[in-house]
Amino acid sequence: MATVLSVSGSPSATSRTARLARHLDDRLRRQGHEVVSLQVRSLPAEALLGADFGHPAIVEAAAQFARAEGVVIATPVYKAAYSGLLKSLLDLLPQYALAGKTVLPLATGGSTAHVLAIDYALRPVLTSMGAAHVVPGWFTLDKDLSVGADGTLTVAPAAATALAEVTDRFSVALGARLEPLARTA
Incomplete structure (x- = not known):
């Protein structure tokens, strides 16, 4: 199967977005993919804000995208x-850091007024970075994500079903892109 880099662009240490990404990572692992997690907030702020392309943490993040x-x-x-944290990282990556890659955009927010942020704000950037295929993403309302006292994420049933479907479509698209490469190897 494939190696998947799962990037959380949330600045919050208690982020529902990051927990949601981990939730989907588990599903991808069960499908046989190797999943590597990257929390952008763990990268040095001075490197992100100072556009330090040569900082070892930024170089390693770029290498994770490449792999x-x-x-x-x-x-x-x-x-x-x-x-903005995600934007800072994307700006430091090579122009075509997503070349040949299948990408799944996910977003969380408090209002359906933001649902188009994936298609009108994020998708153009991912495409400009050379993504071979940006699969239809998913926007999840904050109210559909709850975190228990033990830190466990619970996703509302309708949202969980939709997220499973987009994750499965991503997995299928990823496999379809890798299949011709396996035949030529």
Whole structure:
């Protein structure tokens, strides 16, 4: 199967977005994919804000993108756009860091007014970075995600069903892209 880089662009240590990404990571692992997680908030702020392309943490993040066949990009939506933290990282990656990759965009937010942020804010950036295929993403309302006292994420049933479907479509698209490569090897 494929190596998938799962990127959380949330600045919050208690992020529902990051927990949602981990939830989907588990599903991808059960489907046989190797999943590597990247929390953008764990990268040094001075490197992100100072555009330090040569910082070892930024170089390693770029290498993680290069090694992945698929990328999940999860972000909270703030003011109708993806997080500034995620933008900082994407700006430091090579122009075509997503070349040949299958990408699944995910977003969380407090209002359905932000549902188009995936298609109008995030998808154009992912496409400009050379993504071979940006599968239809999914926006999940904050109210559909609850975190228990033990940190366990619970996803409302309708949202869980939709998320499973988009994750499965991503997995199928990823497999379809890798199949011709396996035949030529």
